[in-house]
Amino acid sequence: MTDTADNILARLVSEPIEIQHISSWLGEPNCGAVLLFCGNVREYNRGKSVSRIDYHAHETMALSELRKVAHFLVHHGATRAVAIHRLGSLDVSEMSILLGIALPHRKTGFGLLEQGMEMIKSTVPIWKHEHYQDGTVEWIEGS
Amino acid sequence: MKIKVLLFASLRDLVGSEKIEVELKEGASVKDLIGAITAEYPVLGERLASTRVAVDDRFSTESDPISANSEVALIPPVSGG
Numbered sequence: 390m391t392d393t394a395d396n397i398l399a400r401l402v403s404e405p406i407e408i409q410h411i412s413s414w415l416g417e418p419n420c421g422a423v424l425l426f427c428g429n430v431r432e433y434n435r436g437k438s439v440s441r442i443d444y445h446a447h448e449t450m451a452l453s454e455l456r457k458v459a460h461f462l463v464h465h466g467a468t469r470a471v472a473i474h475r476l477g478s479l480d481v482s483e484m485s486i487l488l489g490i491a492l493p494h495r496k497t498g499f500g501l502l503e504q505g506m507e508m509i510k511s512t513v514p515i516w517k518h519e520h521y522q523d524g525t526v527e528w529i530e531g532s
Numbered sequence: 533m534k535i536k537v538l539l540f541a542s543l544r545d546l547v548g549s550e551k552i553e554v555e556l557k558e559g560a561s562v563k564d565l566i567g568a569i570t571a572e573y574p575v576l577g578e579r580l581a582s583t584r585v586a587v588d589d590r591f592s593t594e595s596d597p598i599s600a601n602s603e604v605a606l607i608p609p610v611s612g613g
Contacts, residue, residue, distance in 0.1 A: 428613045447540055449575070449604050450589040451612070474612055486613050506613065514586070514605075515612030516541040527543040531609035 393525045397459035402474045411471050415491040420468050422495035424502050428486040430479050434529075437521055438522040444476045444485060447514040454513040458505050462490050465504070466497050472505070474515055533558060535598060538555065538605040543583070546575050556598060562587065562601065563594035576606075583608050 398414065408427065415423045430442050455472040462470035467490035474486050488505050492498045510531060517529040537552050544550055554568040562585050570577055585592045586605040598604060 445541065446608065446612070447538065447586070447589075450586055450605065450607075453589050510613050511610065512591070513612045514540065514607050514610050516608070518541070518597045528545070529611040530541060531611045 392511075396463050396469045397456065398469075398471045398473070399452060399455040400461050401446065401448055401455070402473060402475050403477045404475075406473050406475055406484050408484070408487060411473065411487060411489060415469050415489050417468055417491055419454060420457050420491040420493055420504060422491065422493070422498050423491045424495065424498045425445055425487060426490040426502050426506060428480050429482050430485060432481045434519060435527075437525070439481055440475065440520045440522050441480050442485070443478045443518040444474070445516050445518060446474070446476055448476075451514050455509070458488075458508045458513070461508065462501060462505050465501055467492050472509070474509075474513065476515070533560075533600040534602070535602065536549060537565070537569065538603070538604065541611075543576060543579060543606055543608055546579070547573060553575050560598050561594060562592045562596045565598055566594070569606075579608065580606075587592055 409487050432439055459470040459472045469491040471489040479485055490498055490502055519529050533554050533556055535556055539547055539550055554572055556564055556568055566580055581604040586607050587596055587602050
């Protein structure tokens with residue numbers, strides 16, 4: 390599922406996220422800064438060894454909420470913004486999320502990117518179904 | 533009117549289904565929906581306090597109306613990223 394405007398890109402994908410392609414899309418002649426946040430599957434969580442994470446979503450709403458995040462970023466100073474989340478089964482170290490922005494200067498970008506991630510962590514209906522090496526499985530739900 | 537409600541994450545496991553159906557009167561609100569779910573699916577009871585309701589892909593408030601063709605979903609605390 391993809392949602393694009395001239396300066397935003399929001400996607401839910403089932404294949405590995407193509408970071409080089411996205412980084413190129415973000416680049417603009419008037420932007421001296423391209424900031425990317427990549428979230429990867431962590432090997433340990435809650436004191437357990439993780440074997441994989443299955444990402445589930447309310448897909449139509451998740452895409453809509455990702456788009457809102459990207460819009461927020463361009464309305465608060467980014468020239469371009471990308472919000473991509475991968476769904477399905479991911480192994481340890483695979484990238485689950487890419488949030489990126491391009492701006493004329495870097496300074497405001499770091500805080501803006503963090504704000505975008507906080508929005509994603511609270512509003513985008515995606516859930517981790519975490520599988521552990523000991524054979525147990527747990528839904529991870531935020532607070 | 534019969535309303536289908538989509539379930540996600542642990543709520544699916546609790547009920548054993550990806551969706552439930554509840555009967556509501558015409559003109560019902562999200563608050564009425566929560567009341568009906570609480571009565572018909574007690575297994576979800578405690579969880580509803582931390583669960584948001586989405587109507588047509590938007591987070592709702594208790595006073596928002598629900599119509600027969602609304603797409604309704606229960607959204608437990610999200611954990612993407």
